[in-house]
Amino acid sequence: MSTKWNNEYFAKIGLVPAFQYYYGKQYGHTIEDYLEYMKEKQKKKHKEKVQRAKEQGKEYYHSYPCS
Numbered sequence: 001m002s003t004k005w006n007n008e009y010f011a012k013i014g015l016v017p018a019f020q021y022y023y024g025k026q027y028g029h030t031i032e033d034y035l036e037y038m039k040e041k042q043k044k045k046h047k048e049k050v051q052r053a054k055e056q057g058k059e060y061y062h063s064y065p066c067s
């Protein structure tokens with residue numbers, strides 16, 4: 001469910017977040033710029049999360065045997 005209801009989904013149905021609206025008016029950024037920024041931000045956060053788990057000796061991804 002979380003993959004369907006992301007920033008891109010809401011932008012495509014016409015709901016513009018305040019962050020994008022402000023920077024769009026202030027600096028002329030488009031909705032595509034906003035979506036690209038948010039994707040890069042999430043990739044960075046995910047990479048940091050995986051790195052922290054590795055530093056703590058935890059396994060972030062688990063492989064489960066198929067039954």
